[in-house]
Amino acid sequence: MVARIHFETEEEKKEYVHACDADFESRLDTVVKQICDLEGLRYLTLSGPTCSGKTTASEKLISEFAERGRRVKIISLDDFFRDRKELIAEAKDGKLDFDSDKALDLPELAAFMKKLQAGREVDVPRFDFNEGRRVGYERLIRDDAEIIIFEGIQAIYPCFTSLIDDKKHTAKVYITPLGCLHFGDRIISRREVRLWRRLVRDNRYRSAEPEFTFMLWETVIENEDKNILPYEEDSDFIIDSMLGYEPGMLKPALTQILSQINSASVYYDKSRSILATLEGVEEIDESYLPEISLYHEFI
Numbered sequence: 391m392v393a394r395i396h397f398e399t400e401e402e403k404k405e406y407v408h409a410c411d412a413d414f415e416s417r418l419d420t421v422v423k424q425i426c427d428l429e430g431l432r433y434l435t436l437s438g439p440t441c442s443g444k445t446t447a448s449e450k451l452i453s454e455f456a457e458r459g460r461r462v463k464i465i466s467l468d469d470f471f472r473d474r475k476e477l478i479a480e481a482k483d484g485k486l487d488f489d490s491d492k493a494l495d496l497p498e499l500a501a502f503m504k505k506l507q508a509g510r511e512v513d514v515p516r517f518d519f520n521e522g523r524r525v526g527y528e529r530l531i532r533d534d535a536e537i538i539i540f541e542g543i544q545a546i547y548p549c550f551t552s553l554i555d556d557k558k559h560t561a562k563v564y565i566t567p568l569g570c571l572h573f574g575d576r577i578i579s580r581r582e583v584r585l586w587r588r589l590v591r592d593n594r595y596r597s598a599e600p601e602f603t604f605m606l607w608e609t610v611i612e613n614e615d616k617n618i619l620p621y622e623e624d625s626d627f628i629i630d631s632m633l634g635y636e637p638g639m640l641k642p643a644l645t646q647i648l649s650q651i652n653s654a655s656v657y658y659d660k661s662r663s664i665l666a667t668l669e670g671v672e673e674i675d676e677s678y679l680p681e682i683s684l685y686h687e688f689i
Contacts, residue, residue: 391569391572391632391634392572392634393572393634393638394573394634395637395671396672397672403638403672403674403678404678406635407635407639407678407679408678408680410635411683417629417630418446419450421563422447422450422451425451425627426455426460428561430558431559432559432560433537433539433556433559434451434538434539434540434560434562434563435539435545435546435550435554436451436540436542436563437542437543437546437563437564437618438543438564438566438631439584439618440584440588441587441687442566443566443631444541445541446684447563447565448539451539452464452539455537460536461533461535461537463538464539465514465530465539465540465541467494467542467545468519469514469517470494470495470502470517471493471495471517472494473523475522477493487609488606488609489543489609489610489613489614490613490616490617491544491549491550493544494544494550495515496549499550499553503553503554506530506538507556509532510532511529512530513528513530514527514528514530515527546617546621546622546625547617547618547621561626562624562626563626564622564625564627565631566622566630567583567630567631568580569630569632571632571634576667578667581614583632585607586640587688588610588688589644589647589648590640590643590688590689591688593643594643594689600647600648600650600657600661605657633684637668638673639674639685639689640668640689642673642676644664645668648662648664648665
């Protein structure tokens with residue numbers, strides 16, 4: 391995808407943002423309508439690597455199903471995370487693991503899935519990312535007419551998909567930026583785009599310093615190569631979440647965040663490389679984002 395990085399006026403920037411979002415909405419709508427046309431659908435798994443746009447896709451699915459008179463419940467697999475203190479205690483070589491199946495409370499998840507599929511009342515855990523721990527439960531009463539969407543990175547993992555008994559009435563949806571982002575003489579990989587998104591999101595919504603995000607990114611990559619990418623093509627539906635305005639939209643926040651990293655940090659060179667890549671890119675104000683934009687997940 392080619393990203394536009396120079397504009398004549400602020401109005402041009404705003405129009406470009408809206409055009410990019412409209413293009414994504416069109417891609418998303420096409421897939422969502424195909425999914426909603428499936429007969430006998432009971433379960434959806436909605437997965438994708440970190441910062442791919444899963445929340446926006448799930449909201450769109452809920453809206454489309456509602457228009458067709460179908461009720462939906464979202465179950466976030468993030469709520470089945472183990473407490474951060476436990477993961478820190480188990481960290482090897484200082485590397486925290488928040489993305490592999492070891493980050494999940496698998497016994498609780500397995501018991502939950504068994505009760506849910508038996509049509510029993512279940513308690514859904516709620517995980518607070520700022521506190522890094524489970525903070526309570528919410529009662530869920532299963533309605534056979536409802537569609538259950540399991541949303542999260544781990545929704546593609548065999549350790550989870552093996553817990554779904556009714557494969558015939560289950561669809562697998564995968565969302566991720568596809569291809570590379572081209573701007574000027576620069577070509578940025580889809581993985582690098584997601585790193586930029588995550589640096590901003592984690593700092594803004596999860597109180598994470600950039601060095602912490604860089605440290606986690608090493609295990610994120612290892613986990614994706616092992617547990618996500620091998621199953622990417624097994625999905626029934628794939629949604630491309632790349633947007634043309636990403637460099638300009640992320641630049642203001644990245645500039646502020648990455649300037650916190652001093653020359654003594656092991657991530658100094660990486661932070662300066664990102665900032666150098668963004669040189670010459672015109673900043674785009676986040677106020678130009680439409681209300682329903684995917685980018686509200688990160689900005």
